[in-house]
Amino acid sequence: MVMELSDPADQKFLLFEIFKIDSFSKNQKFADFNKKTCEMILKSARDFAVKELMPANRLADKKNGDEDGPNLVNQEIKVPKSYHKPYELFCKGGWLAMCDEEKWGGQSMPQLLGTAVNELFMGANPSLINYPGLTHGAGAIIKEFGSETQKKKYLKKLFQGQYAGTMCLTEPQAGSDVGALDTKAVKNEDGTYSIEGNKIFISGADSDLVENIIHPVLARIEGAPSGTKGISLFLVPKYLTDENGNTLDIKNNVEITGIEEKMGMHGNVTCSVSFGSRGKCIGELIGEENKGMKYMFLMMNEARQGAAVQALGISSASYAYAADYAKKRIQGPLITEAFNPQPEKKTIIHHPDVRRQLLFMKTFIEGTRFLSYFLKWCQDMKEITQDNEEKEKFQGLIELLTPVSKSYTTFKGIDITSTGIQVLGGYGFIEEYPQAQCYRDVRISSLYEGTNGIQAMDLLGRKLGMKKGKPFMDLCSEISKSINNANGAGLNYIGEKLKVMLDKAVNCAIKMGKAAAGEKVMDAFGSASLFLESIGDLCMAWAFAVRACASKEKLGQKISKKDIPFYEGQIITAQFYYDTIYHEALGRMDAVMNLSESVMKMPEAGFYSK
């Protein structure tokens, strides 16, 4: 058995048994995606990930300027050499826009399947996959908000990977406070705009993988209001194009002025970019003036869910390696053999603390995988259903849970990959083994696409109270159904515990919602991250109830003997969760309920005194 990337049995369990993706094929939109097709796609994605993406991941984990790493030469980026072949195969395989319409070069896959595929790719090579990932994001903006002309010019070229895209938001003085940006746009007589300003932290700002780069750039049109209300969105190409979007031999003034040396994600360049500082830089407006932030926000859900899937993929790769290592590495006898003079040495998976570490990794990977897949299931169901109320319900769940999934999964990714290091002992700290890279790479995902602190503010300030709290109540209804299912399936110890947690979570939500809308608003936001974590905890508890029910049902049927450990393992994982982590999570909810004033009360001089 080769153990690499996400556990295939668990991916299939979620897709086919929990979320029943094959039932989508009853709907015309997804008619092609019966179980067999989905399985084939998953398998070919895994083969591609293992054979082509993974080797380049290790190779390109080098500093800027290293011969195998990225290089900035004459203001242009050369991506790691090893990326060219897998990138070409990736584009040829049609993986870039797998869930988009065929007319734009896509394959119209369900989002749920696309996410299972992305999880594998992200686990195999997150730095490389970020290039087409950003390209897809830029394309999605054009697809959603661009004019027909813009779509025709750019969309197919982006979605087939011939052009690349980026996302140009951040400026040195405007990080989390995007509204503070200074980049300006001046309208030209031909309807285009001249862009001038400096952006930082631009991932994949340039590359030699593609013929041209299309930069979506946030800028303020001369005379527009300050703050977020005066921001517009522009498409700024590296090379100008003709009316069909073909690249002309005329450079727009977009300059790569620097490249950051990061802790991880080395293969994916992070650049500072200067627009129009030494010549004209032409941009096309997307949609209407001053609506740039709205457009960006609408696209943010995809990017934030993507960050979660990235952390999940990397965590899964770390787990696969750790479990494999623990099954092979022999070290010491069992502790029960202390008085045996000739004790048998065991693989370390037999040692209780190593098992606990692996179980910890498994638990949070499987819990957060459920959450990521649930969001995509909602996305697909929203497409499938004809009922507008249902559509709205799914959209509400997506908006509510996106910041939770993003923040919870990316933070847990740190703990999981750190445990992956711990399982290897000293070898975990050595770069020769893959765990250190997983740990370094995953660290970015809680910072970008809105730091996790921003996610907590989004949940408390926008999502919890939206539509009078209906999305949160919808989540509670879904969980209540699972409580009933668990009780009905004889898993009362789960059903009852989940009920206790749900009630506590509802109390937390009421308390936090009220506080955020009243005098205690600052205290509420001081507990916002704790609250987000509690909602994430609730989703974990829910995930293990759903998983245990489906597994118990399966174990009651006639199944192949080799499948039994997986399903038994599901029920044992749920037990581990409810025996241990569940109690810490309840404690965290008690902490939320205290709405501690300490955070705001601390005098500034109390943080490091003299």
Add this chain to the structure above:
Amino acid sequence: MVMELSDPADQKFLLFEIFKIDSFSKNQKFADFNKKTCEMILKSARDFAVKELMPANRLADKKNGDEDGPNLVNQEIKVPKSYHKPYELFCKGGWLAMCDEEKWGGQSMPQLLGTAVNELFMGANPSLINYPGLTHGAGAIIKEFGSETQKKKYLKKLFQGQYAGTMCLTEPQAGSDVGALDTKAVKNEDGTYSIEGNKIFISGADSDLVENIIHPVLARIEGAPSGTKGISLFLVPKYLTDENGNTLDIKNNVEITGIEEKMGMHGNVTCSVSFGSRGKCIGELIGEENKGMKYMFLMMNEARQGAAVQALGISSASYAYAADYAKKRIQGPLITEAFNPQPEKKTIIHHPDVRRQLLFMKTFIEGTRFLSYFLKWCQDMKEITQDNEEKEKFQGLIELLTPVSKSYTTFKGIDITSTGIQVLGGYGFIEEYPQAQCYRDVRISSLYEGTNGIQAMDLLGRKLGMKKGKPFMDLCSEISKSINNANGAGLNYIGEKLKVMLDKAVNCAIKMGKAAAGEKVMDAFGSASLFLESIGDLCMAWAFAVRACASKEKLGQKISKKDIPFYEGQIITAQFYYDTIYHEALGRMDAVMNLSESVMKMPEAGFYSK
């Protein structure tokens, strides 16, 4: 105000107000160390750390072979160039053996003061400090177990930094299972031994900072029993010495065969070393044959406490930088200004979630600092007291709490430095800022000196039940005293909560102790890490009770206005702990009480299925 390394106010608070180090000077052994002297030493240590150690820390954070990093040339190590000057000043300053007797080149400082100094040095440059740290460890072995001849030959040269020392335990097949080692020793006619074998993960195995290296090496004498009972400890010099320990121009056969590329701690080389593979390698036995493991174990407490202090120092440096950044970085208006069209932008320390992050860092730094200092206070009290029962009590507390301090502090170091990254947002991931290095460097401390899993086994398997549980009961008595103090000081909300936790912890200890001694031994060890964490949690709760009492007392006195935020901050930190983290900790104790069978029940095939 310059904010660097550990908060000086907090160091002084612990030394002078909590642990009353100046009262030691009543004892003849520490007569020189009155308050003024201690303050002067602390100040000069800080000056040296900031001016000499810190610059070299950033400079040497380079891969092996880099011109500023370490290099392996002709089987010899050249440490980073920037280390030579600070190392020389370090030795001249008498910092290497500051707590050892003057006759061996030391300064006879209290351990408590030495640890405050070490915390600063570790925060400033952990990679460099590991060289003299290991040298001290090797010297301490000789001081404790060496013959008079060995002491005279080597001890002053080691303690003054003229020679370096190492610790050669690990072999590829013998990591946590030290007893499986293969290195062998054959007795020569002159009483020396010929050593033959290969060691890995040898920190500071060679260096061009010193004239000679003395390797303490664990090996098995021909014919000795297998396992730990047959291991002896030898001193193996790089160059042979004359009878006075002076270096001769004769190389012993000790070869550096490789150098590991690590995730952090780049300046401190980690080598594979071959003894006697291409010529005679002479070693001297330390103490008696077959007692090597015992000697190593007796020294282990120092090394494990050192790992905790290292993590504490690095965490403190990360916090100082994060707090400083948060006080300077302007980003966005307060959330209460959402409807103000011209809101004032604020430094990010005003934003609730950033405050919470800083408070989280502060809380665990101050809690673990208390624990590290308490251990050293015990060490000094053990020296001072004439009462044998007292001596034994202090020794018991040290042995009980060493694995707790090591594991808890090093794991929290990961969370703290990760939060340090988070406070900086995207800048945290960029190597230009110091947070990434703190995060990478601190990661090793939970792996070496016995992985944290080994610490948990040590606590449950050896320390909890030692002397019929007396050390644990002594800890409980100390905490009970603090409960009474808190109640007496009008801090009943702390006293009562701490009592609840203490009772729970006692129940956990009884349950775990029984299980470990009975049929459920494997389940008990499956919860050992959780149990260790709970005892660490208890120590945190205790620390904040002690801190809050002392601060409340101080605030009742006439104190300088500028000192008020520090003491108020102490009480607010305690409130933060008891409002929030305390509840998660109680939940964790509930988890321990469940003694989950899930860890051992999981079938091996359930860890990644197919």
